Amino acid sequence: MRWWLKARRIAPVLAPGLVTIVLALGLFADTDASLVSWTVSNQTVPLLTFAPLILAATLALSLDSRLPEAELTSTRRLPSLDMLLIVSAVSATLAAAWFAHQVTHADSTLVVGRNALFLTGLMLVARGFVGRGGIVVATGWVLIVILVGRRTPTEYFPWAVTGLPISTSRATTAAIAAFVLGVLMTYLTARKLP
Template sequence: MSGRIMIWWVKARRAHSVLPIVFTLFVLLLLLLQGDSVVLPSLTGGATHVVLALFIPVPLVSGLAMCLDSRLYSAEDTAVRAVRHIDGGLVLVVSALAMAVSAVVGVALGDAVTVAVGRNALFLTGLMLVGRALFGRAGILLPTAWLLTVCLCGFRPGNDAYLWTVLPEPLGAPHAALGAVLMFACGVTVQIRYARNSS
């Protein structure tokens, strides 16, 4: 790929302006929230202690969605395949950085919840990509809807999360790691092969 096309793509996606801001916010939230929790009402009975770190990936995932939705339609309509592959590369790089940063910060702070933020970012990114492919721009609301569903009905009495929730599961939970990887793989696949232009 020529440097000119790459410069055009970066400017079209606003990656040079949006991503540094959301990554800075991501790191700040990792440092500030750590294992803090808040009590929320639950539809399954009683109150639920929800770790605030569950919400840390939301600005990053939203910023990534904003970049993917920033496009020059006339130019991209003639090179859909190449642009989709470049977009897929952007998703991979952002997700890898999110996992690396959360791991470094979590290990430095000795906080497993912070390390798990990377896994959760992977899951929510995949969910956002699937949503965009199915519903266009409205699909970027799926990660937030998932988080709200988890908070409202994702816990048994005693604050024990159901297996399907993925996000509040402990770092070492194999089903949560597998769920995050599968969701991310599905998201990247639909982004490269089936993603449609948002309107």
């Protein structure tokens, strides 16, 4: 177990990523930035839009930090340990988002939790097909939503899951589905990834 913790680089990679998310939730709960959009003008985007990518990126790096030869011959249930790692990291992010919402009452903090589910799931599904490039898919999704995801300056298209308000049930359903599919994909392909 100790070598698995070291191999996945939980202390030097994943833990600082989670701390960074907590700091972002505390510092940028009500901060918006003006960003370019191809579909509307005068677009502002919450800075917390990018916070879930921290989780997806650090989790991807942790999962990609492996000892392939040792893991292929291991008798331990490494895919189960990886599932535990994924669920624990996402649960910690959800708890931090909920706590930040209790303190700040900013809906953008809850959106971070939902988007952490969606983008982590998207990254995990993509890892099953493109390996280490999975994080590019999650990052690309966020950028596409920023560039072409808005119908008006205040309204997103229905497919733009990461931009929709927390009250949008279809976005929450999509986030949960993406996460479950991503975890399942990771479990099925855990020993096949490079």
